[in-house]
Amino acid sequence: MSAPLASLDGRVIAVAGAAGNLGPTVVRRLAAAGAVLSLAGRRASELEELAAELGGGHDTAAVDLLDEPATRAWADGLVARHGRVDGLVHLVGGWRGGTAIEDAGLEDWDWLQALLVRTLQHTTRAFLPHLLASGHGRVVAIAAAQAQAPTHPNASYAAAKAAADAWVLALADRFRGSRSTANLVVVGAIVTPAMRAAEPQRDFSTFTPAEEIAEAVAFLASDAASSMNGQRVTLRGAA
Numbered sequence: 105m106s107a108p109l110a111s112l113d114g115r116v117i118a119v120a121g122a123a124g125n126l127g128p129t130v131v132r133r134l135a136a137a138g139a140v141l142s143l144a145g146r147r148a149s150e151l152e153e154l155a156a157e158l159g160g161g162h163d164t165a166a167v168d169l170l171d172e173p174a175t176r177a178w179a180d181g182l183v184a185r186h187g188r189v190d191g192l193v194h195l196v197g198g199w200r201g202g203t204a205i206e207d208a209g210l211e212d213w214d215w216l217q218a219l220l221v222r223t224l225q226h227t228t229r230a231f232l233p234h235l236l237a238s239g240h241g242r243v244v245a246i247a248a249a250q251a252q253a254p255t256h257p258n259a260s261y262a263a264a265k266a267a268a269d270a271w272v273l274a275l276a277d278r279f280r281g282s283r284s285t286a287n288l289v290v291v292g293a294i295v296t297p298a299m300r301a302a303e304p305q306r307d308f309s310t311f312t313p314a315e316e317i318a319e320a321v322a323f324l325a326s327d328a329a330s331s332m333n334g335q336r337v338t339l340r341g342a343a
């Protein structure tokens with residue numbers, strides 16, 4: 105017998121970076137729990153394909169989250185359509201690195217901080233007033249184990265993820281005393297169903313399964329986690 109789903113019935117949840125590696129597993133899980141989703145990224149076709157798979161009621165937003173006015177328009181448009189937004193799940197990711205710390209080009213840092221920090225800043229600031237108004241606003245972001253245990257060829261990546269973590273924890277402080285929360289799911293290298301299907305013989309046992317991340321995100325977005333704020337939920341592969 106499968107475990108009962110943490111209910112997200114009718115909750116309006118915005119997912120930033122929805123059609124990436126992790127996104128499809130997370131959005132399928134949130135939709136299965138009853139959430140109404142708005143899927144954002146830059147490439148409309150992938151988002152539309154995913155929304156079509158989920159069935160009716162969900163929408164997509166082709167938006168560059170480095171564009172702050174466009175990000176605010178996404179948030180405000182959702183409120184105009186649904187009357188509220190209850191959650192923001194930030195899944196925008198990417199990686200550069202692999203070069204010794206003394207040789208790595210600092211343009212990697214510029215790219216990573218924009219991708220991993222600036223998109224988080226834009227989305228959280230755009231959704232913050234709506235999440236406070238919801239009565240059960242939720243922010244969930246994915247943290248990397250590298251942020252707390254950096255290796256030097258990952259210096260820029262680890263520093264950008266650490267900055268993103270600090271931003272989410274500061275947001276949790278902003279939510280203190282409200283009925284909104286902000287939390288982190290800490291992961292290692294992620295293995296997705298698509299990766300397993302592409303390499304069925306490969307041993308992914310040290311990776312963090314996308315399905316477990318999706319469970320943690322659904323839990324943190326639900327009322328079951330209403331007393332958790334500013335927490336790091338650390339999964340296998342990150343510990």
Ligand SMILES: NC(=O)c1ccc[n+]([C@@H]2O[C@H](COP(=O)([O-])OP(=O)(O)OC[C@H]3O[C@@H](n4cnc5c(N)ncnc54)[C@H](OP(=O)(O)O)[C@@H]3O)[C@@H](O)[C@H]2O)c1
Binds near residue numbers: 125126246
């Ligand atoms: N994958 C891993 O092994 C791993 C490990 C540790 C932590 N994480 C974290 O887990 C989360 C999800 O990772 P992931 O691998 O699924 O990420 P990803 O696939 O690299 O990125 C997710 C999506 O973000 C979108 N995106 C990038 N820049 C954007 C922008 N300016 N505006 C709008 N959308 C943008 C991309 O869609 P478009 O191209 O359509 O814009 C992409 O599909 C991230 O927070 C990541 O840091 C991942």
